[in-house]
Amino acid sequence: MSKAIEISEIQKDAIGEIMNIGMGSAATAASELLNAKVWITTPKVSVQKAAEMRADELEPAICVKIVYVKGITGSNLMLLKQDDVQMILNQLMGQPLEVTPDFEFDELNISAVSEVMNQMMGSCATALSKFLDMSIDISTPTPHVMDKINISDLQDYEPGDTVVAINFDLTVENVIKSEFVSVMSLELASELADRLLTLNEEVKHEEEKAAAEAAASKSQPNQASPSAPQGAPAQYAPPPMPAFDPAAMQGQTPYGYPPLPPQGMPAMGMPGGYAPPPPQGMPYGYYPPYGFPPGMMPINIQSAQLHQFENFDVNLSGEQKDNLQLLMGVPLQISVEIGTARRRVKEILEFTQGTIIELERQAGAPVDVVVNGNLIARGDVVVIDDNFAVRITEIIKSKFMDSLGKE
Numbered sequence: 001m002s003k004a005i006e007i008s009e010i011q012k013d014a015i016g017e018i019m020n021i022g023m024g025s026a027a028t029a030a031s032e033l034l035n036a037k038v039w040i041t042t043p044k045v046s047v048q049k050a051a052e053m054r055a056d057e058l059e060p061a062i063c064v065k066i067v068y069v070k071g072i073t074g075s076n077l078m079l080l081k082q083d084d085v086q087m088i089l090n091q092l093m094g095q096p097l098e099v100t101p102d103f104e105f106d107e108l109n110i111s112a113v114s115e116v117m118n119q120m121m122g123s124c125a126t127a128l129s130k131f132l133d134m135s136i137d138i139s140t141p142t143p144h145v146m147d148k149i150n151i152s153d154l155q156d157y158e159p160g161d162t163v164v165a166i167n168f169d170l171t172v173e174n175v176i177k178s179e180f181v182s183v184m185s186l187e188l189a190s191e192l193a194d195r196l197l198t199l200n201e202e203v204k205h206e207e208e209k210a211a212a213e214a215a216a217s218k219s220q221p222n223q224a225s226p227s228a229p230q231g232a233p234a235q236y237a238p239p240p241m242p243a244f245d246p247a248a249m250q251g252q253t254p255y256g257y258p259p260l261p262p263q264g265m266p267a268m269g270m271p272g273g274y275a276p277p278p279p280q281g282m283p284y285g286y287y288p289p290y291g292f293p294p295g296m297m298p299i300n301i302q303s304a305q306l307h308q309f310e311n312f313d314v315n316l317s318g319e320q321k322d323n324l325q326l327l328m329g330v331p332l333q334i335s336v337e338i339g340t341a342r343r344r345v346k347e348i349l350e351f352t353q354g355t356i357i358e359l360e361r362q363a364g365a366p367v368d369v370v371v372n373g374n375l376i377a378r379g380d381v382v383v384i385d386d387n388f389a390v391r392i393t394e395i396i397k398s399k400f401m402d403s404l405g406k407e
Contacts, residue, residue, distance in 0.1 A: 029123035040168050045166050132199065
């Protein structure tokens with residue numbers, strides 16, 4: 001039951017901004033799932049009494065309930081037209097894009113609706129987590145078929161309770177152009193809005209503090225005062241660079257360093273290295289590594305020690321070499337497996353376009369590189385010029401690999 005909570009225009013704007021961010025991410029997830037462009041427009045926020053809320057243009061409807069289980073409390077009701085949901089499922093499963101009167105929201109179709117909304121609202125929750133700087137998670141969405149919309153049937157609303165309704169325009173390219181409504185309690189809407197407004201105040205405070213510190217630093221002298229207290233750290237100010245005079249610089253280097261060795265001899269601060277010629281018009285000792293101001297240490301550079309690999313050359317006879325060349329030309333089929341799954345024959349026969357098969361491998365785990373049915377390596381999937389590729393990260397020792405190396 002809603003408490004006596006009022007919502008201001010600033011809070012309504014904040015709710016609109018939050019839902020705009022979340023539904024933008026949900027549209028991206030839907031685009032990838034449906035293989036079609038999806039647009040969800042800027043939301044329109046309104047405050048209504050639960051008993052007075054009407055959405056006749058969406059009847060008969062599919063109402064999807066999303067419960068927040070982490071970060072925020074409450075639930076969100078998504079109201080969509082049944083005909084729109086049927087078109088979305090047809091696009092998902094590769095069926096003709098038409099509304100048929102004999103279409104039934106059976107267990108299979110309801111499960112598909114739940115998966116679509118799970119992908120969309122899961123992406124929405126992730127976007128809100130980043131936007132609001134808090135961890136937000138949802139339960140699995142629950143779809144309900146409704147001929148007449150009555151949100152009190154799905155939510156514990158009293159007739160006098162106030163709810164926040166957010167209307168969106170929904171477009172799926174070449175599929176539908178329609179709308180849907182998101183409904184949440186006044187408490188949940190206020191919690192989201194207050195969170196965003198608090199973050200904005202914190203950011204504004206930090207910006208004002210940084211501006212004040214910057215202004216204070218500009219008003220202070222940039223060098224140490226002669227009357228600074230004893231023991232205070234002195235700021236290093238490098239001496240000005242004198243004008244270059246070849247006659248005056250004979251046998252000298254800046255900052256009091258001894259004369260440097262002739263060109264071609266080891267350079268100061270570079271063991272084992274040799275001094276390249278200085279820039280045109282500049283003497284030796286005017287740029288690193290030939291001279292360093294006080295307080296700066298020369299860079300110690302050492303030659304890389306390369307590992308000496310074992311020599312794998314094998315003395316082969318002429319016939320063996322010919323046979324090896326023939327073997328090297330044999331093509332082998334390479335395949336990459338991201339994971340496997342076990343299903344019963346009955347389940348496989350029920351596969352249709354759009355069916356989701358969950359694999360045993362976690363997202364981000366290395367994939368298997370298989371040659372002629374033999375696992376030889378594992379690696380990470382990368383993209384090169386719009387094509388998938390695999391970067392080998394591990395070679396698997398196997399009898400197959402050993403057999404390739406035998407004479």
